[in-house]
Amino acid sequence: MNPASTKPPSAWAERRLERGLFAGVFLAVLAAHLMVGLVRFGNAPVFEFRDTLPLAAFFATLVLTHLVFTATGFRGDTRLAPAAFFLVGLGLLTRFRMGLREFEGAAFAHPSTFAFPVGVAAFLAVTLAFRNGRYRTLERAALPALGLAAAVFGLILLTGERFRGGVYMRGNFNPSEITKVLLPLFLAGFFAPRREAWSRASWGIPRPPLPSLLLFVALWSIPTALVLLQRDLGLLILLNGLLIGVLFFATGRIAYPLAGLALAAGTGWWLFQHVPHVTQRFLAWQHPFSDPTGRSWQTLQALAALYNGGLWGTGLGAGSPHIIPIASSDFIYAAIGEELGFAGTGVVLAFFLLVLERGLAAAWSAKTAFGFLLGTGLCTALLLQILLNVGGVVKAIPLTGITLPFLSQGGSSLIASFITLGLLLAISEDAA
Numbered sequence: 001m002n003p004a005s006t007k008p009p010s011a012w013a014e015r016r017l018e019r020g021l022f023a024g025v026f027l028a029v030l031a032a033h034l035m036v037g038l039v040r041f042g043n044a045p046v047f048e049f050r051d052t053l054p055l056a057a058f059f060a061t062l063v064l065t066h067l068v069f070t071a072t073g074f075r076g077d078t079r080l081a082p083a084a085f086f087l088v089g090l091g092l093l094t095r096f097r098m099g100l101r102e103f104e105g106a107a108f109a110h111p112s113t114f115a116f117p118v119g120v121a122a123f124l125a126v127t128l129a130f131r132n133g134r135y136r137t138l139e140r141a142a143l144p145a146l147g148l149a150a151a152v153f154g155l156i157l158l159t160g161e162r163f164r165g166g167v168y169m170r171g172n173f174n175p176s177e178i179t180k181v182l183l184p185l186f187l188a189g190f191f192a193p194r195r196e197a198w199s200r201a202s203w204g205i206p207r208p209p210l211p212s213l214l215l216f217v218a219l220w221s222i223p224t225a226l227v228l229l230q231r232d233l234g235l236l237i238l239l240n241g242l243l244i245g246v247l248f249f250a251t252g253r254i255a256y257p258l259a260g261l262a263l264a265a266g267t268g269w270w271l272f273q274h275v276p277h278v279t280q281r282f283l284a285w286q287h288p289f290s291d292p293t294g295r296s297w298q299t300l301q302a303l304a305a306l307y308n309g310g311l312w313g314t315g316l317g318a319g320s321p322h323i324i325p326i327a328s329s330d331f332i333y334a335a336i337g338e339e340l341g342f343a344g345t346g347v348v349l350a351f352f353l354l355v356l357e358r359g360l361a362a363a364w365s366a367k368t369a370f371g372f373l374l375g376t377g378l379c380t381a382l383l384l385q386i387l388l389n390v391g392g393v394v395k396a397i398p399l400t401g402i403t404l405p406f407l408s409q410g411g412s413s414l415i416a417s418f419i420t421l422g423l424l425l426a427i428s429e430d431a432a
Contacts, residue, residue, distance in 0.1 A: 011073045021082035022062045029089035032316055036097045039317030054092045061120050068124055076429035080358040083351050084421050087406035094335055095328050095409055098321050115411035119418035126422030135426045139370040142189020149182040153226035177412035181419050183242060184377030191250040192370040199251040206253050231277050234400025238384050245380035250373055285398035298325040302334035302393050313341030328409040333393045352386050362428035375427045378420050
């Protein structure tokens with residue numbers, strides 16, 4: 001046998017698929033930018049160099065990511081990053097289409113100007129810092145992660161402002177976004193060494209050890225109580241949906257999700273009966289035309305945009321995203337649906353499914369229980385955010401104020417999504 005034939009492929013050759021996918025992602029985003037640019041030029045035939053900055057920044061990010069992975073010999077998943085970056089590129093395109101100025105130098109006209117480069121830097125730093133199995137060291141940070149998450153919720157309560165019943169930070173900075181990374185980390189660290197004990201059951205009913213159960217209830221009640229004080233319905237659903245998901249992946253017992261759903265239904269009914277903020281949201285969802293210019297205005301405007309888009313959309317640059325409330329953030333799905341139609345939103349959901357599929361594949365490839373639970377926990381958090389955001393926009397569920405990962409504008413949301421992507425990629429190298 002020729003010795004040369006057994007030589008392992010170079011790092012450049014190993015990431016050939018990623019290179020091709022990145023090229024395809026850029027060409028798709030470039031074509032979309034050109035379409036929007038032609039519409040703009042037709043309406044106001046003045047070319048401005050700053051209009052090219054979002055696309056240039058996106059291209060530079062793709063090149064930098066690929067070169068860093070190649071130079072460091074990274075051997076993780078080659079499809080996960082391109083799928084996520086397609087969504088990031090679509091988010092940049094949508095904000096560019098709505099006239100939001102980003103990457104304009106010293107003016108920094110919008111907070112998302114910081115979010116994109118900071119998010120990319122965090123993504124690369126996390127991926128490289130925790131590759132080669134080093135993410136396993138995070139298991140020791142489970143309790144500090146819970147403490148930090150509780151501190152973030154406490155900070156919001158102390159410094160936030162009450163708006164429509166809930167307490168939120170002003171502006172586009174929402175520190176609670178980082179808890180969508182911290183809480184999966186805590187749950188993975190807590191349940192990884194206790195999987196077998198929590199999997200025991202009698203007659204199909206799980207019987208975790210009482211000391212362990214009491215300890216967990218005491219710990220988990222801290223962030224739950226703080227979120228209840230905030231009256232952030234979306235975050236409360238996300239928090240406990242995440243717990244249900246991780247418990248199921250940790251034990252394989254369907255009784256945990258069933259019990260969790262029953263408890264969630266009971267809690268939801270109690271909140272509906274006793275918390276006016278929650279009651280009003282449910283009533284606005286059930287009877288949107290009873291207050292079309294008030295609490296139901298956001299939902300009705302989003303539905304009108306989706307209806308206007310139809311199957312194929314009005315075309316990039318031909319819609320009216322300015323009439324959609326918070327179109328660059330919470331309702332970006334409606335803005336995309338108006339101009340790209342049902343087909344375009346289907347593509348968005350397909351890429352989200354690809355990100356989740358590759359993330360779960362990375363989790364299943366992990367060689368430790370902690371890696372498996374961290375990966376599945378992060379994917380569960382992403383899935384819940386997608387369901388809560390899209391479900392609220394299309395009126396399948398009440399609005400929750402949860403952003404859409406990778407797409408929505410907002411500094412902390414995009415940065416948290418990039419950190420999640422970095423951790424999933426680091427885990428994916430475990431079995432490479």
